[in-house]
Amino acid sequence: MQLFKKTSLDFMGARYKAVIFSATLILIALGSLATRGLTLGIDFTGGTLVEVGFSQPVDLVKVRNTLNAGGFKDVVVQHFGTSKDVLVRLAPREDMKSSVLSNRAFAAMQKVDPQAQLRRVEFVGPQVGDELTEDGGLAVLYALIGILIYVGLRFEYRFAIGSVIALIHDVIITLGVFSLFQVEFDLTVLAAILAVIGYSLNDTIVVFDRVRENFRKIRKGEPLEIINIAINQTLSRTLMTSLTTLLVLIALFVFGGEIIHGFALSLIVGIVIGTYSSIYVASTAAVMMGISKEDLMSVKKEGEGADTLP
Amino acid sequence: MNQYPMWKNLLVVMVVLLGALYALPNIYSQDPSMEISGTRRAKVDSSTLKRVEQTLKKADVAYKKVTLHKGKLLIRFKDSEQQLKAKELLAQRLGDDFNQALTLSPDLPDWLRGIGAEPMYLGLDLRGGIHVLIDVDMDAAVQQAMDRYSGDIRSLLRKHKLRYLRVSREGNQVMVKFKDAAKRDQAEDLIGSEFRTLVVEPLERADGYYVKATLNPAERHSVEKFALQQNITTLRNRVNALGVSEPLIQQQGERRIVVQLPGAQDPAKLKEILGATATLEYRLVDTEHSVEDAVNGRVPPGSKLYHERNGQPVLLKKQVIVTGNQITDASSGFDQRSGQPAVFVSLDGVGAKRMRHITTANVGKPMAVVFIENRTTTRKVGGKPVKHKVKVEEVISIANILEPFGRRFQTTGLDSPEEAHDLALLLRAGALAAPIEIIEERTIGPSLGQDNIDQGFESVVIGMALVVIFMALYYRIFGLVADAALLMNLILIVAILSLLQATLTLPGIAGIVLTVGMAVDANVLIFERIREEIANGSSPQASIQAGYEKAFSTIMDANITTLIAAVVLFSFGTGPIKGFAVTLAVGILTSMFTAIVGTRAVINWLYGRKRVTSLAI
Numbered sequence: 001m002q003l004f005k006k007t008s009l010d011f012m013g014a015r016y017k018a019v020i021f022s023a024t025l026i027l028i029a030l031g032s033l034a035t036r037g038l039t040l041g042i043d044f045t046g047g048t049l050v051e052v053g054f055s056q057p058v059d060l061v062k063v064r065n066t067l068n069a070g071g072f073k074d075v076v077v078q079h080f081g082t083s084k085d086v087l088v089r090l091a092p093r094e095d096m097k098s099s100v101l102s103n104r105a106f107a108a109m110q111k112v113d114p115q116a117q118l119r120r121v122e123f124v125g126p127q128v129g130d131e132l133t134e135d136g137g138l139a140v141l142y143a144l145i146g147i148l149i150y151v152g153l154r155f156e157y158r159f160a161i162g163s164v165i166a167l168i169h170d171v172i173i174t175l176g177v178f179s180l181f182q183v184e185f186d187l188t189v190l191a192a193i194l195a196v197i198g199y200s201l202n203d204t205i206v207v208f209d210r211v212r213e214n215f216r217k218i219r220k221g222e223p224l225e226i227i228n229i230a231i232n233q234t235l236s237r238t239l240m241t242s243l244t245t246l247l248v249l250i251a252l253f254v255f256g257g258e259i260i261h262g263f264a265l266s267l268i269v270g271i272v273i274g275t276y277s278s279i280y281v282a283s284t285a286a287v288m289m290g291i292s293k294e295d296l297m298s299v300k301k302e303g304e305g306a307d308t309l310p
Numbered sequence: 311m312n313q314y315p316m317w318k319n320l321l322v323v324m325v326v327l328l329g330a331l332y333a334l335p336n337i338y339s340q341d342p343s344m345e346i347s348g349t350r351r352a353k354v355d356s357s358t359l360k361r362v363e364q365t366l367k368k369a370d371v372a373y374k375k376v377t378l379h380k381g382k383l384l385i386r387f388k389d390s391e392q393q394l395k396a397k398e399l400l401a402q403r404l405g406d407d408f409n410q411a412l413t414l415s416p417d418l419p420d421w422l423r424g425i426g427a428e429p430m431y432l433g434l435d436l437r438g439g440i441h442v443l444i445d446v447d448m449d450a451a452v453q454q455a456m457d458r459y460s461g462d463i464r465s466l467l468r469k470h471k472l473r474y475l476r477v478s479r480e481g482n483q484v485m486v487k488f489k490d491a492a493k494r495d496q497a498e499d500l501i502g503s504e505f506r507t508l509v510v511e512p513l514e515r516a517d518g519y520y521v522k523a524t525l526n527p528a529e530r531h532s533v534e535k536f537a538l539q540q541n542i543t544t545l546r547n548r549v550n551a552l553g554v555s556e557p558l559i560q561q562q563g564e565r566r567i568v569v570q571l572p573g574a575q576d577p578a579k580l581k582e583i584l585g586a587t588a589t590l591e592y593r594l595v596d597t598e599h600s601v602e603d604a605v606n607g608r609v610p611p612g613s614k615l616y617h618e619r620n621g622q623p624v625l626l627k628k629q630v631i632v633t634g635n636q637i638t639d640a641s642s643g644f645d646q647r648s649g650q651p652a653v654f655v656s657l658d659g660v661g662a663k664r665m666r667h668i669t670t671a672n673v674g675k676p677m678a679v680v681f682i683e684n685r686t687t688t689r690k691v692g693g694k695p696v697k698h699k700v701k702v703e704e705v706i707s708i709a710n711i712l713e714p715f716g717r718r719f720q721t722t723g724l725d726s727p728e729e730a731h732d733l734a735l736l737l738r739a740g741a742l743a744a745p746i747e748i749i750e751e752r753t754i755g756p757s758l759g760q761d762n763i764d765q766g767f768e769s770v771v772i773g774m775a776l777v778v779i780f781m782a783l784y785y786r787i788f789g790l791v792a793d794a795a796l797l798m799n800l801i802l803i804v805a806i807l808s809l810l811q812a813t814l815t816l817p818g819i820a821g822i823v824l825t826v827g828m829a830v831d832a833n834v835l836i837f838e839r840i841r842e843e844i845a846n847g848s849s850p851q852a853s854i855q856a857g858y859e860k861a862f863s864t865i866m867d868a869n870i871t872t873l874i875a876a877v878v879l880f881s882f883g884t885g886p887i888k889g890f891a892v893t894l895a896v897g898i899l900t901s902m903f904t905a906i907v908g909t910r911a912v913i914n915w916l917y918g919r920k921r922v923t924s925l926a927i
Contacts, residue, residue, distance in 0.1 A: 053757065102753075103578040119758040121577065125749035128443065139882035146874050154867060188817050191879055191887045195821075195894065198875025199828065202868040206835070209864045237838040244780060244834070245827035248773035252823050255772055257765035259435075260820055267824065 011231045011279060012224045012287070018280040022169060029176020038179050041186030042122060044136070046129030048090040050102050051119040052109050057083035063112055070108035081258035085119065092126075136190045140171070143197050151201075155208055162285035163204045166277040167197050174269045178262075188263040196270030199245075203238050203278030210234050211283070227283050235279075242275040313918040314911055322911045325903075326798060332805040335422055335429040340414040341374065342393040345555050346383040346400070347409045354381050354408065365403050371396050386415060411555035413573060430808045432572075433815035433889055436763050438756035439572035440580055441885060444545075444746045446565050451537035451744035452482050452530060459508065459523065460484050466504055472497055475518065485513075486521040494519040534565070540743035542567055547739035548583055567746075577753045587745055588683045588736050589634030590655075590721065594668065595676040595708060596625040616680060618705045619725075626678050626705070631668050636661025640737035642730040645722050651730040652722045655737065666716035673711050679721050681706045681733075752885070766819035773823045774800065777830055785837050791912050792833040795904040799829050802900040803893065812896075815889030825897025831868070832905030835861040854917065858910055865906065869898050 042049050063086055064077045074091035088109075090101055102121040110116050124132070144164055152160035171193060178185050210230040218226055246268065253264035346362070348354045359378050362385065366373055373396065374386040387393040393412060400410060414437070416429050434441050456479050463484060464477050474497065475487040486501075488494040494512060498521050502510040507529035513520040525533065542559055549557045549571065558570035574580050596613040604615045604625050616624050639656040657665060669677075683702040707723025724730045754762075778796065781789035803822055807814060840857030848856060873895060880891035 051758070100581070102751075103581070106578075117757055118577070118753075118755045120755060121751060121753040123748075123751040125445075125747075127445075128750045135882045139878050142882075143875055143878045146878065147871060150871065150874060187883075187887060188890075191817060191883060191890055194875050194879050195824065195872075195890075198872035201871040202828075202831065205867045205871060206864055209867060233842070237834050240784070240834045240838070241828075241831040244777050244830045245824070247776040247780060248769075248823050248827035251773035251776060252769045252820055254769075255765060256769040256820065256823075257762065257816075259762065260765075260816060263817060263820055 009232060009235075010228060012228045012283070015280065015284045015287070018284060022277075022281060025173050025176070026169065029173050029179070032176050032179040036179050036182065038175065038185045039182050041184050041189075042089070042124045042129070043187040044129055044133045044185075046124045046126040047092065048101050048105075049120075049122040050088045050090065050105050050109075051080055051121075052086050052088070052106060053117045053119045054084050054086065054113045055115040056113065058086060058112065060086065063088070063109060066112050067105065067108055070104070070111075072105055072108065075105075085258075132187065136187065139194060140190075140197070143194055144168070147197070147201055151205070151208075154205075155212065158286045158289045159208050159282075161289065162282045163201060163208070165285045166204055166274075166282040167200060169281050170196065170200055170270060170273045170277050173273050174266060177269050178266070183265060184262055186262060188260070189266045192263045192266035193270060196267060196274060200270065200274030200278065203241070203275060204282045206237065207231060207234050207278055207283065223287060227287065231279055231283065238275060238278060242271055245271055314914050318907070319911055319915075322908055325802070329798070329802045329805040331425070332427050332808050333801045335416060335418055335427045335808060336804055338417045338429070340416050340429070341386040341388075342390040343384055343386045343413055343415040344393060344396060344400070345411045345413055346385070346404070347411075348381060352408060354378070354383055358408070359383060361403070362400065365399055366396060369395070369399050371399065384415065386417075409550055409553065411553045413555035428808060428811065430804065430814045431811045432759075432763075433813040433818065433886065434570060434572060434752065434759075435754050435816045435886055436759050436766070436814060437572050438574070438754050438759035439570065440574045440577050441568070441570045441750075441752045442581065442584065442748050443562065443750035444541075444567040444569060444584070445749045446538055446541055446567065447745045447747065448534045448537065448565050449482065451533055452525060453479065454744070455525065455533045456482060456484050456523075459505070462505070463501060463523070466500065467497060470500060472500065482524060484523040486523070487517075488519045488521070491519050494521055497521050537744040538565065538567070540740075541746060544740040544742050545569060545584060548735065549580075551735050551739060552580060552583060554580070566749075573756070574753075577755075581748065581751070583732065583735065584748070586683070586732070586736055587742055588681065588733060590637070590733070590737065591633050591680040591682060592631040592665070593626045593629070593678055593680060594631065594672060595678050596627050597675060599625060601625050616678070616703060616705045618708075619723075624678065624705050624708065626680070631677070632657060632661040632665055634737060636664075637737045640734040642727065642734040644727070645720060648722065650722045651724045651727040652720045653724065653730050653734050653737070654718070654720045656718050657716070662717040665719075666714055669711050669716075670714040673714065676708050676710050678705050679707045679723060680704065762816045766816055770800075770819065770823055770826070774826055777826060781830065781833075785833075787916075788833075788837050788840075788913070791909050791916075792830065792837070792905075794912065795833065795909045796826060796829055798908055799897070799900050799904045800826065802904065803897050806896050806900065807893065810892075812892045813885075813889050814893070815886040817886045818889030818893040821890040821893030822897060825894060825901055828872070829897065829901030829905065832861075832865045832901055833909060835865055835868075836905065836909070850917070854913060858906070862906065865902065869902055872898055 060077050060079065064075060067075050067077070067088065072090060076089040078087050079085060080087040086109075088105060090105055092101070102123060106116075106118050106121075144167060147167065148160050148164050151163050174193060174196065175185075177183075178189070207230060210233055211227050214226045214230050214233075215223075218229070221229075249264055249268050249271070252260060253268065256264060346354060346358070352358075356378060359376060362383060363376055366385075372388055372392050374388060376383060376385045385396065387396065397410065397412060404410070418427070418429075460477050460479050463486060464474075467474050467477075467486070472493060473489070474493075475489060477484065477486050479485075486497060488497060498510050498512055501508065501521060501523060505523070507526055508523045509526045511522045513522045538561060542561060545567065546557070546559050549559065549569070554571045554574055556572055558568070560568050562568045569584060571580060596610070599610045599613060601615075601623055604610070604613070605623050609615055609625075612628050613625050614628050616626050618624055636657050637655055638658045641654050643652060643654060644650065645652040681702075681704045707721060709722075724733065774796065778793045781792050781796075783789070785792060800822070803825070836857050839861045840853045843853035843856045844850070876891045876895040876898070880888055880895070883891055
């Protein structure tokens with residue numbers, strides 16, 4: 001079975017439309033981030049989280065009232081996964097050590113149902129929250145820099161810049177989706193975004209690899225044409241890989257449970273956008289910076305590596 | 311062409327077999343079990359084993375096996391119900407003399423154990439347990455050191471008959487006040503030459519001439535390091551006494567300690583014990599001055615006002631007889647006469663001497679026991695984290711000294727047997743050298759842990775199934791070969807994780823799922839290339855060759871970038887995220903191996919050196 005016979009779609013011809021489309025998405029994403037912001041998890045904001053599993057479906061109002069009566073005024077209560085599971089967010093309190101806070105809150109909830117089970121507790125102190133935010137931001141930065149250097153060495157600086165632009169485009173739009181739908185953004189989601197950065201680059205490199213090969217092989221032709229051919233040649237592979245990865249991610253999203261939900265969503269969005277950006281954004285950026293055959297040939301002459309032509 | 315040399319084929323077979331072997335332990339079920347180890351008071355030997363067996367048999371608790379190995383007893387149970395029953399029973403029977411820890415042991419056959427095969431190490435989010443990050447109050451440690459120096463400086467000045475007005479500690483420094491500059495300068499030289507570890511400076515304030523002493527950087531560093539090490543030791547003692555197996559207690563950074571307690575049954579209790587700074591102080595009661603005067607504000611010098619647990623005020627002498635630091639051992643029990651919960655205390659040499667001295671001189675007079683606890687919390691005030699310290703001091707018992715005593719004695723006045731037990735534990739484990747604060751906590755209950763495993767497992771299975779079916783449909787025979795490689799990949803990942811004993815977490819399982827999807831990528835690259843070569847007119851054999859060759863550098867490039875991401879994740883991430891980075895990296899490496907070498911071996915075996923007209927791809 002083969003879905004894609006030899007295609008010769010004029011991808012590059014539609015590049016201006018693609019730029020407009022991408023720009024629109026980015027504007028929407030930035031707009032949402034600026035106005036609605038991200039729902040940050042306690043990993044970044046600090047705070048206490050208690051997840052309790054009740055033996056029966058439980059009414060949130062009842063839980064909230066019981067907690068209020070127990071002296072916990074500032075609480076956010078929501079269901080988590082099923083109507084039997086309740087997630088409670090607590091604000092720090094002056095008269096109680098944070099580590100004791102969760103114990104007392106759970107004891108209060110046991111009044112609603114003595115059979116309630118403590119599923120998990122997460123407490124992040126303010127200084128740790130700050131550190132995780134900083135570390136997270138730095139990690140994304142280092143990853144992008146590392147990739148910039150690597151692609152610059154392997155290919156050519158215009159490609160490197162092109163690929164980093166594509167990655168930043170992917171990250172912003174993914175963040176935008178999380179902001180638009182107010183999905184919680186915690187450490188695992190950030191980890192997923194880093195994985196997307198690494199993965200999305202896969203596609204981009206495969207395309208660039210083919211572009212470089214074609215530049216060398218095809219004697220005459222405008223850069224645009226050559227890039228077009230390269231994209232068409234790799235189209236089948238790009239879409240197939242994305243498809244198989246999406247298949248497993250959907251399995252993860254549906255069956256993996258509530259905790260891994262944000263993580264799976266981040267990967268799914270990232271890969272969908274990443275595939276699109278590998279086809280359009282990276283190459284368009286390179287083209288707009290004026291990539292040509294000579295750029296690739298001269299880089300090679302400076303003794304690049306394994307695959308050299310005489 | 312398309313024929314692998316024999317050694318390469320053997321290599322593939324070897325890797326497959328070894329992989330299967332080391333992945334095998336993960337199939338075996340884990341038994342709820344209990345580990346019993348000895349303490350200073352008692353050793354574990356065959357008589358202990360008999361005692362345990364008798365106790366369990368008499369109470370009809372079903373157990374699978376009891377083994378004695380390297381000074382530890384391991385009892386395996388059929389299920390966790392029996393395990394918990396046994397825990398109660400043996401806690402009563404064996405008491406404080408032995409350490410008991412609940413754990414899960416895999417039911418491996420001996421031959422597997424012999425080659426060093428073990429199941430994967432499950433992270434806390436899969437096994438259940440507690441992870442806490444503890445911050446050590448280094449300032450307090452320095453201040454305690456400066457308190458000691460205050461006393462030493464006072465003695466030094468007195469010895470040299472150098473009159474000073476006042477020695478006090480302000481923050482991290484000691485200030486010595488003098489009437490005139492001459493004395494001050496003399497003191498400066500004296501203190502500076504006697505205490506090489508201090509930085510001594512003259513200082514002038516509106517109210518007099520001062521000498522300021524602070525720790526020099528090397529000494530400060532050494533004080534902080536010692537405080538951290540001491541705290542780690544104390545925490546380890548506490549954790550061991552609590553019955554947690556395989557605890558992890560490690561330094562993290564300059565001033566933090568990470569504590570991980572897998573499979574912990576009672577998180578609330580553990581947190582309390584970990585952070586508790588409870589200790590005791592023994593002081594004489596001031597019988598000469600009036601308590602009412604003190605309450606109204608006139609506290610006599612040399613005494614301090616305290617309160618009993620019921621709120622009653624009491625006046626105690628400032629001079630401390632012994633503190634928790636002098637307590638070498640403590641156990642809990644009941645007072646012979648009154649039946650009240652009591653703590654039995656043993657003092658060290660210095661403490662014993664002092665106690666004997668004071669009690670001999672004060673027979674018939676009352677002595678008080680003060681219960682002290684430090685609490686630290688951090689809140690955000692105006693956007694910045696601010697520490698808030700509270701010290702609790704309560705008099706828990708006042709008793710008349712009936713006769714002189716020194717080394718061993720008992721203290722009552724505790725609320726319950728449980729409080730006595732906890733206090734004894736804390737006194738035994740030692741005091742924390744510096745106060746601590748829990749700044750991060752992740753606790754997962756065992757039920758959630760099991761859910762996570764189930765859901766993780768389910769996603770892997772379903773994800774794999776989807777991909778397998780798809781590949782078989784789309785690439786036909788080559789697709790089936792890729793599927794076999796996929797399976798191999800999974801087994802190899804499990805084997806490597808088991809060998810490395812790397813921690814498997816829920817994001818880690820997600821990482822495995824992800825690599826299943828991505829592993830296909832390498833195969834897809836190769837197969838699409840082969841299809842292209844065929845479409846260009848090459849012969850089937852040549853197509854296979856060219857396909858593998860040309861795809862190779864692309865595979866390398868593409869996977870390296872994901873590896874970069876995995877390395878970054880590993881270095882910045884903690885716990886669960888590190889787990890994800892590890893499985894991602896391992897998965898990429900194994901998928902490269904299976905795709906390039908593994909599938910090639912199979913394809914070569916199917917098509918190599920044969921006449922082929924068309925490829926089923």
